[in-house]
Amino acid sequence: MRKRLFAAFLAAATPAAWAANAIKDPAAGWDRLWFEVLVDISILGIVFALITTYFIIRYRRRSADEVGRAGKLTVAAAVGWTVIPMFVFMADDFFLAANGWQLWNTYRQPPADRLEIKLESGMYSWDYTYPNGVQAQNVLKVPAGKPVLLRMTSRDTIHSHFIPDFRVKEDSMPGRVTYLWFYPQKPGEHIVTCAEYCGIMHSYMVGKVVVVPEAEFTAWYAQEEKKLAEAGARKKGV
Numbered sequence: 754m755r756k757r758l759f760a761a762f763l764a765a766a767t768p769a770a771w772a773a774n775a776i777k778d779p780a781a782g783w784d785r786l787w788f789e790v791l792v793d794i795s796i797l798g799i800v801f802a803l804i805t806t807y808f809i810i811r812y813r814r815r816s817a818d819e820v821g822r823a824g825k826l827t828v829a830a831a832v833g834w835t836v837i838p839m840f841v842f843m844a845d846d847f848f849l850a851a852n853g854w855q856l857w858n859t860y861r862q863p864p865a866d867r868l869e870i871k872l873e874s875g876m877y878s879w880d881y882t883y884p885n886g887v888q889a890q891n892v893l894k895v896p897a898g899k900p901v902l903l904r905m906t907s908r909d910t911i912h913s914h915f916i917p918d919f920r921v922k923e924d925s926m927p928g929r930v931t932y933l934w935f936y937p938q939k940p941g942e943h944i945v946t947c948a949e950y951c952g953i954m955h956s957y958m959v960g961k962v963v964v965v966p967e968a969e970f971t972a973w974y975a976q977e978e979k980k981l982a983e984a985g986a987r988k989k990g991v
């Protein structure tokens with residue numbers, strides 16, 4: 754565990770490695786950034802707590818009738834005590850913000866080799882359309898090992914497609930096409946939920962991403978395509 758944390762910390766310390774990883778897997782990038790936030794606020798918190806503790810002990814009242822005799826701070830000292838801690842905080846804030854910005858920009862350039870699926874959200878369901886025309890509601894089946902991009906819009910109000918396990922969330926709204934992408938690496942199920950209050954049934958607007966081995970996906974995909982073609986032919990009366 755400690756080894757893994759240390760490895761994550763080292764990876765976080767090199768922005769180039771960070772950006773390269775983010776392209777492969779945005780979730781890992783966001784996790785690393787969050788880890789960095791935790792490390793930074795812990796260090797800052799401990800440093801400030803130690804300084805405060807030292808002052809409390811050093812300048813404590815030693816007898817009941819002791820009167821303080823602190824001299825007045827010079828202007829330079831007063832400014833120093835205000836500005837230096839402020840810059841320590843701000844430097845870290847800017848550092849984290851810059852890393853977040855870099856990660857976001859990298860994330861907004863999805864890999865070319867991807868499965869692109871259309872999503873129309875509506876009160877209260879997620880309606881997916883695969884490149885071959887196959888449609889699915891609330892359950893998005895995808896192959897393991899391939900980045901998946903959702904091109905999203907909405908037929909009624911603003912929804913937000915949130916997949917916590919993949920650390921991605923993006924609004925879908927009428928009259929506009931937005932996107933998000935994620936990288937499912939191994940088979941499993943991941944919850945999808947609406948993260949934008951969209952009406953009284955908002956909390957029931959859940960679905961899931963089902964990641965299956967590539968061969969299983971390919972077979973399912975072809976079978977669904979065949980069913981779709983057959984249904985189309987029946988409609989035409991062929």
Ligand SMILES: [Cu+2]
Pocket residue numbers: 911912913947948949950951955958
């Ligand atoms: Cu919704």
